[in-house]
Amino acid sequence: MPILIDTAYILAGFALLIWSADLFVTGASATARNLGVSPLIIGLTVVGLGTSAPEILVAVIAAWGGNPGLAVGNAIGSNITNIALVLGATALIVPLTVHSSILKREYPLLLIATLMAIVVMAFDNALGRLDGILMILLLCALMFWVVKKALQHRGEHSDDSEVDPLSSEFEQEIPRDMPMGKAMLLLFGGILLLLFSSRLLVTGAVDIAHLLGISDLIIGLTIVAIGTSLPELAASIVSARKGEHDIALGNVIGSNMFNTLGVLGVAGLIHPIDELTEGVLGRDLSLMVGLTVIMFIMAFGKYGKGIIRRSEGAILLGIFIAYEYILYLSATQ
Numbered sequence: 001m002p003i004l005i006d007t008a009y010i011l012a013g014f015a016l017l018i019w020s021a022d023l024f025v026t027g028a029s030a031t032a033r034n035l036g037v038s039p040l041i042i043g044l045t046v047v048g049l050g051t052s053a054p055e056i057l058v059a060v061i062a063a064w065g066g067n068p069g070l071a072v073g074n075a076i077g078s079n080i081t082n083i084a085l086v087l088g089a090t091a092l093i094v095p096l097t098v099h100s101s102i103l104k105r106e107y108p109l110l111l112i113a114t115l116m117a118i119v120v121m122a123f124d125n126a127l128g129r130l131d132g133i134l135m136i137l138l139l140c141a142l143m144f145w146v147v148k149k150a151l152q153h154r155g156e157h158s159d160d161s162e163v164d165p166l167s168s169e170f171e172q173e174i175p176r177d178m179p180m181g182k183a184m185l186l187l188f189g190g191i192l193l194l195l196f197s198s199r200l201l202v203t204g205a206v207d208i209a210h211l212l213g214i215s216d217l218i219i220g221l222t223i224v225a226i227g228t229s230l231p232e233l234a235a236s237i238v239s240a241r242k243g244e245h246d247i248a249l250g251n252v253i254g255s256n257m258f259n260t261l262g263v264l265g266v267a268g269l270i271h272p273i274d275e276l277t278e279g280v281l282g283r284d285l286s287l288m289v290g291l292t293v294i295m296f297i298m299a300f301g302k303y304g305k306g307i308i309r310r311s312e313g314a315i316l317l318g319i320f321i322a323y324e325y326i327l328y329l330s331a332t333q
Helices: 002-034 039-064 068-093 101-124 129-156 165-173 180-212 216-228 230-241 245-270 280-300 310-332
Strands: 096-098 306-308
Touching: 002 039, 002 180, 002 216, 002 230, 039 068, 039 101, 039 129, 039 165, 039 180, 039 216, 039 230, 039 245, 068 096, 068 180, 068 216, 068 230, 068 245, 068 280, 068 310, 096 245, 096 280, 101 129, 101 165, 101 245, 101 280, 129 245, 165 245, 180 216, 216 230, 216 310, 230 245, 245 280, 280 306, 280 310
Parallel strands: none
Antiparallel strands: 096 306
């Protein structure tokens, strides 16, 4: 039966996506470290890009194949899933204590990215090539600023007298002493597997959407968004259990920034959308902004050190379940 084949495509695509994303991040991080790049910069840029690699490649393949709604749904849905499901589940297992001043500087960048996405898309209820160009340019500018600040931080604290907790956690996690040949093999092998698994996933998702009469947007917001966010979920839970709470939150902030500007920007460049599907602005983007604000309130608190407690993790999971139920009702109607 076609639906069984497409389901197999989706499951195989998810499994390979998780594996290939891990290969890509490990290979890229080790390669950058062998080239002399500091672990902090690797963590803030390479790891953030790597955890968003599934969403970016799914967006490219979906938009190229004429399914931009799937790409948009994947970007927005992944951001919602990262905060509500990933942070919620992680905090439910291990309450997160946030200390990093670097994350406090990164959060406003995520808020800027989120607000820009809403402004450019709400202006004409579309996602055009100009919108895509603006998003990509802003992403490059924000990454430049992040790297510049990381270099300044490294220079100011070169004597290790006051090392940011996030920097210390990246120092422990970024692979060291890996031969360059092995690092390059993991890097390019991960890229090839990402391409293949993304193609499998998009093919299965689009076919099932057509068979069930569900829009590409809904499939992107639900099945595909959850699947492509699995690397973030695994990474955040593992980091939190190892006591690396700042990395767990940093994974979400970095991934959401790349999703908002990179994934949506790529989708607009490859296949512009003249009119956004009903519900994107009022339902999906509004929730994405609301969750971004809630994350800030929970993570950074009133006095500079925030704690995402188990009760707050449960609230986030409750929001996620309610949102998925609303999408289910929308699809069935």
